[in-house]
Amino acid sequence: MIKEHEIIELINYIKDNLWLGDYQKAKELINGLSENIDFEEYMTSLDEARSSFIKLKEELGETSKLKDKLVISDRFKQMTRERELSRKAIVGLLMSELEKLSKGLLVTGPSSEIIRRDTYRYKLYEYPPNKYEIRALTDEKLKYDAQGLIENLEEKGYKLLPIGKERYMYILAFSLESYIEIVALPPKLVIEISLLTPNSEKAQELGELILDFLSRERV
């Protein structure tokens, strides 16, 4: 039986895939989730909580007074406690969002231009004339080797600015020909590249070099 915190983690991972633009993976995850949990049970709890709330509001009327609001919230709390609803209603609410996404995904086409490597997937966005953004999802278990990347970029002639490299990472690197901003909050990573001379292959090459470094397993 999948636990509630695992459901939330999975929902967030689905959202990460939507951010990347990997709709196929998002669909697979949503389908997998629906097969492994009693979706109906959570949605019924959400519906019950909502109807209790609506019923109370109808009984007590719309109000802006603090005292009246307090009466509504106290009565609601009592009703949901009696039926042990609140916790399941909360998970149900989060899942109701997925239901909408799932319907939306039915009308989207296949994911385009997702480039897959062993430990990461990414998509390259071009902002003409000379800006590029790489969005990547990396294997969550990997620890980023920020120091290795910094040394490598310095060897290639880049200047680097002070960085954040704790549980998140923030690196700025620039040379006469390019400016790179790397922001990572595992498993999400964004690389923004501005090139003096527009060249998407060069941007992709730089992006992969960075991603290869950051997705190496530490020995």
Add this chain to the structure above:
Amino acid sequence: MSFVSSMNIARSLAIFKYDVPLSLQNLSSGMNWTINIIDDVLKQRNIRHINTLHLYPRLLEFYNIGYTEKWIRRIDENFLEYDSGVKPIINVPRQRLPANFKYLYIKSFSGDVSGMIAESLFIYFLYSLGVKINGIGHLRPHKRGRSSFFPDYAIWDTSKAIALVLSVNNYSLPILAEVKGSTSTASRRELAQRLVKALIQLNYFISEPDQCGLVFLLCKKPTYEGIFFEVLP
């Protein structure tokens, strides 16, 4: 080409905790109770510095994309103006207006922007405590209408990282949280009203003795500070 823009400069945000846990049972005392709490906060009574977040605004955008309610992009750029208090001026014609009419000349920050900044900062704060943020879900996607009784966040803090800053450490999950932001210096009454609103939101769901909630209030006094309240049944 501009290589280094001002948006890359790290800013900081001091986070304080109001040291007295707020019991929802006191809500029946009404506004006076929360006004006293806000007075304490404004006069630095019963508050303790917890952390100073070193903010990379660009990183804030990640929290915005993944964890806030509304779709507003580049919160990092908004944050710098928000933080410095710069308000853009719009064009004002030279022609005089009829009596009782006034031109608008300063743009205000949208409440949505300040709300998303406050929510992003809250997630930033939780992350700094060591909370696994993939266990956080934003509630209330249908804020307008029938289901407005859910608070902002449900936090499955399985590693109990939040216990570091709470008076209790044996709480059931999820922890529920409500976030309130403000675009300018709010009066004590306005802040107290926001606090009451947040507490009522939590009061729908916090009833068992092992439950706990959080309120995160971002306020300007005169620099922005995050005040964090522990809420008990």
